[in-house]
Amino acid sequence: xxxxxxxxxxxxxxxxxxxxxxxxxxxxxxxxxxxxxxxxxxxxxxxxxxxxxxxxxxxxxxxxxxxxxxxxxxxxxxxxxxxxxxxxxxxxxxxxxxxxxxxxxxxxxxxxxxxxxxxxxxxxxxxxxxxxxxxxxxxxxxxxxxxxxxxxxxxxxxxxxxxxxxxxxxxxxxxxxxxxxxxxxxxxxxxxxxxxxxxxxxxxxxxxxxxxxxxxxxxxxxxxxxxxxxxxxxxxxxxxxxxxxxxxxxxxxxxxxxxxxxxxxxxxxxxxxxxxxxxxxxxxxxxxxxxxxxxxxxxxxxxxxxxxxxxxxxxxxxxxxxxxxxxxxxxxxxxxxxxxxxxxxxxxxxxxxxxxxxxx
Numbered sequence: 001x002x003x004x005x006x007x008x009x010x011x012x013x014x015x016x017x018x019x020x021x022x023x024x025x026x027x028x029x030x031x032x033x034x035x036x037x038x039x040x041x042x043x044x045x046x047x048x049x050x051x052x053x054x055x056x057x058x059x060x061x062x063x064x065x066x067x068x069x070x071x072x073x074x075x076x077x078x079x080x081x082x083x084x085x086x087x088x089x090x091x092x093x094x095x096x097x098x099x100x101x102x103x104x105x106x107x108x109x110x111x112x113x114x115x116x117x118x119x120x121x122x123x124x125x126x127x128x129x130x131x132x133x134x135x136x137x138x139x140x141x142x143x144x145x146x147x148x149x150x151x152x153x154x155x156x157x158x159x160x161x162x163x164x165x166x167x168x169x170x171x172x173x174x175x176x177x178x179x180x181x182x183x184x185x186x187x188x189x190x191x192x193x194x195x196x197x198x199x200x201x202x203x204x205x206x207x208x209x210x211x212x213x214x215x216x217x218x219x220x221x222x223x224x225x226x227x228x229x230x231x232x233x234x235x236x237x238x239x240x241x242x243x244x245x246x247x248x249x250x251x252x253x254x255x256x257x258x259x260x261x262x263x264x265x266x267x268x269x270x271x272x273x274x275x276x277x278x279x280x281x282x283x284x285x286x287x288x289x290x291x292x293x294x295x296x297x298x299x300x301x302x303x304x305x306x307x308x309x310x311x312x313x314x315x316x317x318x319x320x321x322x323x324x325x326x327x328x329x330x331x332x333x334x335x336x337x338x339x340x341x342x343x344x345x346x347x348x349x350x351x352x353x354x355x356x357x358x359x360x
Contacts, residue, residue, distance in 0.1 A: 006136035007195070007202045008215055009143045010282070014191040015220045016150060017275035019227045020247050022099070022328070026185030027176075027228050028241040034171035035228045038182050043221050046189035049343040050216060053192055054209045056346035057199050059353060065196035065346060066293050072349050072356075079294050081345060085193070086294075088338045089287040090307065091331055092187075093280055097121050098315040099324050100276050107248065107269050115316055120277060125308040127281035128288070129301050132201050135285055139278045146271035153251055153268040154226055160253045161233035183336075184329050188224070190339050196346070197286040244321070284308055 027038055060068045069078040101117040109117065127135055176182045192212075195202070202208075231246035234253055240246045251265040288303035296303075318324060 003133070003137075004203065006140040007198070008211060010136055010139040010194070010278075011191060011212065011215065012220070013139055013143045013147070013275040014194065014279050014282075015188075016147070016223065017272055017279050018188045018191060019220075019224050020150075020272060021103075021245075023185045023188045023224075024227050024231055024240075024246040025244060026181040028232075028237065028246060029181035030176040030179040030185070031171065031174070031182075032237050032241070033168045034174070035232060036169070036225065037171055037174050038176040038185075039224055039228055041176075042186060042189050043216075043224055045186075045340065046192065047213070047216055047221075049189075049339055050192045051209075051213060052343040052347050053196065054204065054212060056343065056350040057196060058204050058206070058209065059350035060199070061204075062200050064199045064289075065342075066290065067200075068346065068353075069349055072352050075294075081342075082290065082294060084334050084337050085342065086287060086290050088190075088331070088334050089283050089290075090311065091327075091334070092190075093121075093283050093287070093307070093311040094314045094318075095324065095327060095331075096276055096280055096283075097311065098318045099321075100273060101315075102321055102324070103245065103248070103269060104273070106245075107265060118312060118315055120273070121280065121308055121312055124277050124280040124284055125304060127278065128284035128304045128308070132198050132285060135278070135281055136198070136201075138281070142274050142278050146274050149267050149271045153254070153264055153271075154223075154230060156254045156264060157230050157234065157250050160250075161230070162236070163233065165233045165236040166229065180329060180332075183332050184325075186332070186335055186339065187328065190335060191220075193338060193342070194282055194286060196342075197289060284311075 027035055030038055056068070057065075060071070063071070066078060066082065069081065073081075097118050097120070098114075101114050101120075104117050105112070105114060127138055195204075195212075227247055231240045231243070231250040234240075234250045235243070235246070240249075243249045248265060248269070251268045254264040284304050284307055285300075287307050288300045291303045291307070292298060292300045298306075318327070
């Protein structure tokens with residue numbers, strides 16, 4: 001049971017770990033009305049790319065995207081096409097550990113230095129040194145413990161909402177398409193990319209494809225809307241746009257007299273940090289696997305250690321939050337290539353492979 005459901009649960013917690021973090025701030029910077037419009041635009045892109053990605057992966061029952069491409073094009077082409085994905089995964093590790101350490105400093109531990117907080121990366125490394133089935137099972141257990149906590153925090157925050165803050169709902173001339181923060185926020189929509197790397201270890205028949213799409217449409221899309229509209233309904237656009245972490249600030253407004261703990265925010269930050277630790281473990285595993293199979297014959301575990309060490313050192317050189325946001329913006333082109341370009345390329349690879357099989 002766990003083996004079958006763990007990939008779906010992993011897909012869920014990756015999305016949760018991304019959507020409630022910087023994404024609300026980016027949307028509030030991109031537009032001051034009809035916030036559902038940029039959310040729908042981003043979610044439609046991810047849903048479409050997820051559908052393309054899954055259809056391409058199904059063509060190759062027991063192959064990851066590296067083997068898929070190697071079966072159709074020369075290996076040097078595979079290396080060239082997938083190099084941006086390796087860089088993107090590596091950049092994600094750096095930005096995740098550095099940015100979430102910043103959150104821990106602000107919310108929980110203001111007196112502990114950033115370099116010490118980033119040592120939670122060791123937990124991710126320990127998990128990444130295991131096989132992928134162990135990582136997926138750990139994601140399942142993490143979700144079983146912490147997803148109810150996140151849902152509780154989201155629902156509890158609704159006590160302070162004011163429905164009039166939702167207005168205006170319409171925007172005849174969507175201006176967010178011309179705003180850089182809108183595109184910076186697209187890191188939220190890369191949660192499906194891991195499926196192509198772990199493809200040999202999961203089932204992806206037609207029913208499984210449908211489940212991923214239903215999970216996205218039925219749960220992840222509403223959660224993405226909630227990440228924007230919870231702080232919007234609590235504070236209003238003018239106030240929410242001034243916060244660095246609008247959703248965390250909305251958590252801070254919760255006051256439950258029957259709860260023995262003073263701040264619900266502590267539970268929320270702990271839950272999302274647990275998701276990030278598991279997602280980072282998955283990123284380390286995937287980056288190491290790609291480096292091992294495509295570029296150098298060094299062992300996957302050895303690459304995991306090197307990737308972790310390099311990520312930690314690079315993160316230590318990021319001085320402040322302004323630099324983090326600049327790096328997120330610089331990463332935009334790479335991000336769009338991975339989110340939109342790779343599914344299209346793999347779909348073409350799948351079509352070529354099917355035609356070759358039909359001819360032979």
